[in-house]
Amino acid sequence: MMELYQLRSFVAVAEEGHLTRASERLFSSQPTVSSHIKALEEQLGLRLFDRTARGMQLTEDGQVMLDHARAILKSADGMTRKASAIKAPEGGLFRLGINNALDFLRADQVVAHMVDRYPRLKFQIDQGSSGAVLAAIARGDLDAGFYEGENEYEEIEGTLLSHVPIGIVIPKQWSSEFQEADWGRLQSRPWVFVSTLCSYYRLIERLERQHQLQLDKRFEVSEDQASLSLVARCVALSVLSIRHVEESPLRDRVELWPHFRHAMPLHIAYRRDRADETLIRSLVSICQEVWGQPQAPLKVQSNSLIDHQRLSA
Known part of the structure; x- marks a missing residue:
């Protein structure tokens, strides 16, 4: 069949x-x-x-x-949406996209609050890159999702939740090669990235254009941990969240290039034509409660692996 x-x-x-x-x-x-x-x-x-x-x-x-x-x-899909509309907000299936780990996004807290509010509501949670999440929302395959970076879809609305500090990660053994603020030096080693749809990959492309670089984007992997493992093995450079680096067991084998930091905006996204739906409004409200009022990008704490000096992305 x-x-x-x-x-x-x-x-x-x-x-x-x-x-x-x-x-x-x-x-x-x-x-x-x-x-x-x-x-x-x-x-x-x-x-x-x-x-x-x-x-x-x-x-x-x-x-x-x-x-x-x-x-x-x-x-x-039309039949599924109609059925969900009949059952919502008390029941139905809510499809949520995540671009990072649940705890990183505080999505576990968000889902717990949603379940408390709507005990009969079922969840389908799919993980992918920010670009994949946005594309799925635009197609109607997801009801909402978390994404970092920029939204290129006019039909999608995003609510800002926070900013994620991002850095360029290098193997500690290569530290002497990258002591100076020489962007051209970044071309001397291969790079690893998660996906061409990932916001971090698009950041790499922005850096290439801004600093007139031709980076050797040689390795594509399925998750950030795999990227960090290759960096720790002295295989490649990468762009990753500072929190991910600092919380990793591999943190003693890598370091962040001290001449760059970027604050990547984190949003919860949904289609504009669904913004007034009860479940969407509830989701956004709960996300804002969990994350609090979004602040301007902050400098990393003094015990961070990265220098306080912040250069433009």
């Missing part, structure tokens, strides 16, 4: 052209998405994609099926 999750994987791969990007968009793994495509092709008796060195390309049959798949998903 054909399943909706197979159709979602089919549409995502068709639109992204690559299994890795599609799996990130779906908050799933690459093998899982690949198995969905294979099963769907077997059920339809059609080859939907040509597998090439550059990615996944739709066949002629796949292009025809894509329009049908989109129509089915649109109808199913």
Whole structure:
């Protein structure tokens, strides 16, 4: 039997052209998405994609099926939203996206307050990069989500919660190479990043443009901890949250480049056309209660790994 999750994987791969990007968009793994495509092709008796060195390309049959798949998903999503609207605010499913760990975002506290307020409400919590979360909200795949950095979607509204201190992380063994405030020196070593949809990756691109750099963005990993591990192993440089570095067991093997710090804005996001919905209003209100009034970016405490000097990003 054909399943909706197979159709979602089919549409995502068709639109992204690559299994890795599609799996990130779906908050799933690459093998899982690949198995969905294979099963769907077997059920339809059609080859939907040509597998090439550059990615996944739709066949002629796949292009025809894509329009049908989109129509089915649109109808199913509409039915789901209608059912949730009938049951809300007392019940239904609320789909929340997170771009970082639950405790880092205080999302565990937020969800606990939401459950207290709406005991019958069910939650689906998906983790991905900020760009993936925003794209899923825009498509209607998520009801709301946390993101860091900039929002490029006109249909999405974001409420500022805080600022996340960000730094450039280097292996401690490379410290002597990076003592000076020489941005060009950052080109001498490879870089690791989580995803091209990640706000930290987009920050790296901004730094490249501002300082006319050509960084060797060689490694793409699935999580910040993997980035930090590669830095600790003297494999690459990276951009990470200062809190993540300071709380990591690897903190003694890395350090933050003392000539850069950036305050990344953290928001809770939702579609503008849903801003007046009861659950959205409640979520925003609870987030504001948990985080308090957002303050201007603060300097890092004196016991931090980073110098107090702050240079523009």
